[in-house]
Amino acid sequence: SQQGEEDPQALSIQEGENATMNCSYKTSINNLQWYRQNSGRGLVHLILIRSNEREKHSGRLRVTLDTSKKSSSLLITASRAADTASYFCATSGGYNKLIFGAGTRLAVHP
Amino acid sequence: NAGVTQTPKFRVLKTGQSMTLLCAQDMNHEYMYWYRQDPGMGLRLIHYSVGEGTTAKGEVPDGYNVSRLKKQNFLLGLESAAPSQTSVYFCASSYSMVSGARHTEAFFGQGTRLTVV
Numbered sequence: 001s002q003q004g005e006e007d008p009q010a011l012s013i014q015e016g017e018n019a020t021m022n023c024s025y026k027t028s029i030n031n032l033q034w035y036r037q038n039s040g041r042g043l044v045h046l047i048l049i050r051s052n053e054r055e056k057h058s059g060r061l062r063v064t065l066d067t068s069k070k071s072s073s074l075l076i077t078a079s080r081a082a083d084t085a086s087y088f089c090a091t092s093g094g095y096n097k098l099i100f101g102a103g104t105r106l107a108v109h110p
Numbered sequence: 111n112a113g114v115t116q117t118p119k120f121r122v123l124k125t126g127q128s129m130t131l132l133c134a135q136d137m138n139h140e141y142m143y144w145y146r147q148d149p150g151m152g153l154r155l156i157h158y159s160v161g162e163g164t165t166a167k168g169e170v171p172d173g174y175n176v177s178r179l180k181k182q183n184f185l186l187g188l189e190s191a192a193p194s195q196t197s198v199y200f201c202a203s204s205y206s207m208v209s210g211a212r213h214t215e216a217f218f219g220q221g222t223r224l225t226v227v
Binding site: 103 | 204
């Protein structure tokens with residue numbers, strides 16, 4: 001079964017705007033990871049946040065984690081057309097087995 | 111450094127045929143995984159391995175078998191393909207220790223698009 005819901009399912013913005021995607025999950029976690037998938041390609045790891053962390057930054061990416069609400073958010077600042085992709089959150093349990101959400105499809109228009 | 115390589119990239123099978131998907135990683139990762147991705151859904155774990163010679167079932171293991179005879183390779187077999195196994199299959203690997211630090215992010219192959227008719 002899917003771990004949880006991602007919100008929104010699809011997001012369309014203009015270049016330069018910020019994009020925020022949310023993820024909820026159901027079980028306790030070791031860490032939560034965000035991945036990006038370009039159409040027809042494999043997934044690429046973006047950022048990992050551990051269960052004892054609340055916020056993490058990597059370049060234009062900012063991830064927050066609220067374990068009391070079992071939710072996470074991914075913020076992409078100053079988006080570019082090249083950011084167009086699907087974004088997935090995944091929770092990690094034992095042996096780094098990943099449980100994915102259904103993803104958010106992001107379209108960034110020039 | 112190729113990362114994770116999957117073969118083949120595309121395949122069409124007839125119902126009842128068998129095939130093996132190959133996955134190879136060159137990052138000395140301990141853990142390897144097979145996922146499937148269906149339209150509008152995230153990836154679901156089929157089987158995984160935490161080391162050479164070990165395998166375990168994931169969320170959707172029925173109709174699949176796996177083997178990990180060498181650390182760098184993880185094979186996914188379909189003994190008797192069914193239309194419900196039409197999907198995109200992804201192999202992934204993770205977990206290594208480098209200079210005492212654990213690295214747990216997963217690296218994915220480019221996928222195998224399988225159609226069963």
